[in-house]
Every structure is written in structure tokens, then in C-alpha cells.
Amino acid sequence: MCRKIFEGKIREMNLTLADIKKLKGSIVFNDESFNSIKNVSIDSRKVQKGDLFFAIKGDNFDGHEFINSVLRKGAIGVVISKEHLSKFKNLKSFFVVVDDTILSLGELANIYRKKFKVKTIAITGSNGKTTTKEMIAKVLSQKFHVLKTEGNLNNHIGVPLTLFRLNKRHEVAVIEMGMNHSGELTRLCEIAEPDFGCITNIGHAHTEFFEGIEGIAKAKGEVFVYLARTNGFGIVNSDDKRVKLNSRKLINKLSFGFTGNADVKGKFIGLNSIGNPRVIFSYKNHSMSVDLKTVGRHSSYNAICAAAFGFKFGVPFRKIKAALESYSSFEKRMQVIKNDGLTILNDSYNANPSSMQAAFETLKLMNGFERKIAAVGDMLELGKESKKFHGELANYAADAKVDYLFCFGDLTKHTVHRARELNLKTFKFNSKKKLVEKINSVLIKNSILLIKGSRKMKMEEILESIKA
Template identity: 40%
Template structure:
């Protein structure tokens, strides 16, 4: 199979591009923005980021064998001694997206776009695992899901791949539209609409407007949309989309799920009804959210053509993602490390998981701030008190200026509640605290670096 490549004709399509030594430009099959990963014959694109400026590493990229470099036009004078063709543009970040769009048009691979307020990464991982038993599948690595990550994921995809499972993230208006228009998905799924990034997206209506751009682009591409009927906003919007397949646990849907119980260790057992057939699946991940993520992934897998037994066989190979509901068992306690990120919906589901793990009766939550909630921060942090009480959490240790509001709500309740004003005091407390015969959840937004506390607990309770 002939390799995909970018040619001089493609480079001339870039807005405002000027090509130097154009007669020496050869087709390139690889694109890199990291000089450490440049391979001979590739194109190096110098991106100016928050921490590093790729223009400072152009020489390193050329030494590694870059066949051409793409730079901002105002940096041309610093590259006078570069002995490879140079392409200049006004903004290399935008040019990265333009080239990725060109690459996408050459791809025969079917693209499945996934976004949502919670569960998109886990849904991506489950779906790629299900499909990879029968097909050649590429996927977004980690959460490489923004205006840089989506183009790079496309460049890592070749025509040998039958499917690309592509995650699209956002925290500002316009970001999903931008990456979706580059990716042109054949299938699109929104896991849910929650209280995420409200500082910038204002409210759930704003979250929906932003996420729905994935549906809009996929529909214009004559793609298939997968709609979560349990999400009221998505349910109310689904009739506007023509080529749609619905799924859900609560409302009548094309693919219907039911959590019929939990294994002793807290993993859900799910029954799925689809085209008159009913099958039971043991989901090898923890929590209610994992069951929902599996139903979403299974719905796509059914539509693509996987049979029940194929899905069951591949589901057993699904593994938890680092820092996302990682349940770790020690000799006398259980640690739930869910420190990758947090919003009100994911926080609630993680707290409910504590009550579903039955091996120990004492339940502890160590919680850090949820970021980007804007004017709703105080209310949404305080609202967690009802969830903690309903799930019979015995002790709550909090840190962060917004978690202070939760602490104040808990002070008058029959629950051990301690708030820490700085990182060192919480770490010192955890160093001395025994969690014997307990189930312990650690969770907070990425910027809170709650994984540090999970490591402290592990080190001092072995």
C-alpha cells in the first residue's frame, strides 16, 4: 500500500506560505513538532507553546534528518544557515491544522469522533479495544485531544488503519468546531453534557452548543451520530439529527442498557438489549460511569458490525487508564486513585463508587478543587455534601479554596470533616494517618496534583 505523503503541491495550499529552495522539496511521510522525535525525511513544524518555542530547536531537527522545516515568517532570519528547504507562514499552529486537513482528505480510514463532559477518554479506550480484535485501529494517545493533538493524531494515522478513534476536547468556544472540521468524522458520539469548563462555556447550554459542533460537522459529512438518551439536553436535541442511533439506561433507545448488579469488588454487570437480543456483560472497570462508557462504546461497535461474542471477548482485555478510577488493593485497605481531573458529574460518580465497594465499611474521600466552574464554583462544590451523606462517606478531607465551601456544609453533619489550607499540612496529616480497613478515594482537578497525596497514602500504609 502506497504511503500517504505531503507534497510541494500541498505546501503551496497553505495560507500565505512562502517556499524557499522549493525545487529541493520532496514528499514527506511524517510530520513532527518535537525535534527529539524527528526521523530522516520528515517535516518539522516549529510550534511556539507556553513553555517551549520550537523555533529554538530547528537546528536540532535538521541534524536529526528533517527534510524540510515549517516556521513562522518572522523567524526566517534565525534560520539563514539551515541547509534544507524552508516554508514560512504567519502562524505555524494554524498551518499544522491546515496540513492535517489535507492529510485527512487523503485518508481512507473511517474516523470516530468522541467528545463529552465526562467519560470521553475511557469510552475511546474501550471502543478501540473492542474494535482492534477485528480491525486495524489507531486512537488518540492519552488525552492528546486539542488543536495540536488532533492534527498530530491524524498524522499518525495511515491507510492501513480501518478506524481512528479520535478524542476531541475543549474548554473554550470554537475549539470543537475547529478540530472537527479538520477531522471530518464519519461517526460522532457525545458521551454527556455536564457542568464542565463553565468559566468559559458559561452554562450547560453553552457546553452543549460547543460539544454539538462535533455532531454538526459529522452530519454535514453524512456521518452517523450516536446520542445518549439519558442526557436530557442530548435527548431533547436528538430529533434534529437525521442519521442517528440512540442509547441509554433510562429511556427507550435503539440500544438499551441496564445495570443489573455489581460484582463484589464494585465492577458493574450490564445487560444490553439490541435488535431484540439480550446479553449480559461483566465490565472490567469500576463504577457507574464505566458502565455508561461501555454502553456508548458497545453501541458504536454494534453499528460497525461486531457481534455480541466478539464484544464480550474483547471487553475482557479492557484496562483502567492511569489516574482514572484506578482501584488498588493493599493488604488492609483499598485506594481509588481518580486524580486525573474532576468536574461535578465525575466527582459524584466517584463518590458513589465508594459505597459500591463492599470489602471495607469505612469510606474516606480526599478531595481537591474542581476548576473552571466560574460563578457556579461555590454552589457546585457545596452541593457535593448531599452526595457524600447519601453514600454514607465517613470522613472527608479537603483542600483548595473552593472545597472550603464543601467543608462548611459538612461541619454540622455527622461526618468527620477536616479542611487543610495548604499542601504541606495535608501531606503531613496523611503521612501519619492509618487507613486500615478503609476504602479511600483521592480526586480533584488536574491542577490540584492530587496524585501526590495518593502516593503519600501508598507509601505510608503498605
């Protein structure tokens, strides 16, 4: 019987006044007004009666501007930074002053996490974190009550908010962890205290903030460093040489891969007409074939990682197979859209060089179409290597035998330059309206269109204007 993946709000949290007073450098005011905490919130719009509100300064808003509003809504108290104390020193409600509200949010999340005997899994990597996390949660929910990260709330704010959703029924927590600077994963591990972890892969993402791929590898490897130090368990992608290198100090580990001598072995059989992979997974003396609903050969790695976790956690083979075969991709993540003779691969959620290469490889393997078209947007945060990586997109398009390559954004000028050297039919636009008009002009029946770009490019906006 499948256990539920619990996503709901906790009715009452086991957080005490003593827990609040443990926050480093905290000063508590009006503690006689303290009452039971029903939830921890950072969004003033969503505050409900009984919530403890952390005032966090973001890019667009400062939570300190909404203190009076959240208290009127019934928040039991607020956590503010010291620099704002003078504004709120006359508050009658319970409030706490700390040096840094974001750091204190993480501290309190760690205090809360320690109250539960829950097996916690950390998932990171350059590509496939969210899909892998979702697949793992689906597999493990066949046997356990599972908490998982919602969407991709995977940073120093998202991880604490996920942990605050723990309740006594949870047996496993699957926590996605992202980073774009060194040290961030160490901090997230200190907050979540994972017992298990996986690095899906290591590729060229956020290279603007690192000294090359080795810098990225070292930063991603912080998860395995933490697990080695705490006698944790690693699930290791042995096909990725940098992941494998990072796993050397792990005493407890299980490897997976499609090449070499992995513990969990995969065999790629092929893709069907809409790009869904068929694979065979083998572990010890057992094998199973799996027909995935995800798109692209690369999604087989997400699935074999989830299967490896299933094997480690004792989920029966038939239930692992059923979970993986019933999993469908999220919107904007290799999402297949069929529209009156047009097939769209909507992979617009995000992009980096590795995921772009995987997307074009998928397009290459999808045969039987009269015309292959790709619309790509800028890949951001690539720093000094941006020109090279954008140029390589044209190579991927040529290899996939793309008939038309459409580019959007300033950085894709490097894609266009290389594409013209390769005699590809290429067009570049800085207006999505003009981009869509040109795409519509070349669409014929039985075309396939790939759409992909970095999140800030919002390439999904062209979808509603595409005409089959």
C-alpha cells in the same frame, strides 16, 4: 481474529511538496531540498531523520528556538511563522513560512486525512471521553485495523498529530476531541472530517468559559451539527436530555441508554466488591451480559456506547462482550489499588462536578469496608459557579456515608464550610505532606480511600506516602 490497534510511527508519509504549498498563505523556500516526509513533529526532543518540524509556541517553549537543532538531527525541513522569517531567511534547508503554525498544522493534517478511505469517529463529552474512546477502539479492533488517539491528545494540536499517524492499513480512526471554548469542536471536525460521532454526556466542565450549562451543550453539540451537515452518523446517549436535544437534526443515528426507549438498551445489575459493574446490553433481538473491569456505575455508559458502535459496525456480539470484559481502566482513572488491607480508588486524573458526583456514587455503592475516606482537590475552570459546586461535594460525601473528608486547595474551603454544616469529619490542608500525615492517622484495616481532583492539583502525588 482481533485486528491490531496500530500505534507506531509511519515510515513514510504520502505528503508531497504540492500538499505543502496548499497551506494558506504559505511561502516555500529552498524547495529543491525537499525530500520525502517520514513524520510530522512538534517536539524538538523527539525529531528524527526525515521529519517535518512545525515550530509551535507553547506555554513554556517556542519551537522557533530549536530550528537549528532539529535540522542537525536530520529534519527534512521546518514550518515557521512569518514573524520569525527575518531570523531564518538565510537557511539552506527546506522551510515554509506561514501566518500561524498551529492553524497550518491542522490544515496539513486535513490534507493528509483526505488521502485515506478510513471511517473516522469523533468522540467528545464532558466526562468519559478517553475511556469511551479506548473501549470503542478495543471493540472495533475485533474486526478492523484501528487508529486511536494516544492518551488524551484531543485538542487543536493532538488531533492533527493523531491523523498524521494514519497509514494505508487503517480502516477506522477513533479520534477524541476536547474543548473549553465554543467553535473548537467545529474546527476539529473540519480537520478530522468524522463520519461518525458521539457526545458521551454534557455536564458542568469548563463553565468558566461559558454562559451556563446551555452554553456547554451548544458547544458540545457542534459535533452533531457537523455530522448533520455532512450526512454523518451519530451514536446518541438518549439518557442525557441535552445530548438528545442536540441530536434532533441528525437523520442517521443510533441511540443507547439505560432508561427510556433506546435502540441499544442497557440494564444495570450491580457492582461487585471492588466496584466492577455487571450489565446487560440488548440490541434488536439479542442480549448479552457483560462483567466489566472498570469501576463505578457510570462506566457502564462508556461500555454501552462502545457496544453501540460495535453493533453499528457489525462486530459480532461475542467479540463485543470479550473486548469489553477485557478492558481495564487507565492509571489515575478510577484505578483500583489494593494495598495490605487498604483499597484506593485513584481517580486523580481530572475532576469536574459531574465526575465528582459519579466518583462519590461509586464510593457509596462499595460496601463491606470498615471506613470510607475521601481526599478531594480543587475543581478548576468553574468560574462564578465554583463556590456552589465545591459546596455540593460535601453533599455527595455525606450521601456516600464518608467517615472522613479531606480537602486540598483554596477552593475546597467551600466544601469544608458545607461539610461542617452536615457534621462531617472534615480537614483542609494546603500542604500535601500534612494532608497525607492526617490521612495516615485515620486509616484502619479494610479502609477505602477515594482520591480525586483537577489535573493541576496532581492529587496522585499523595499516593506514594499513603501507608496501609
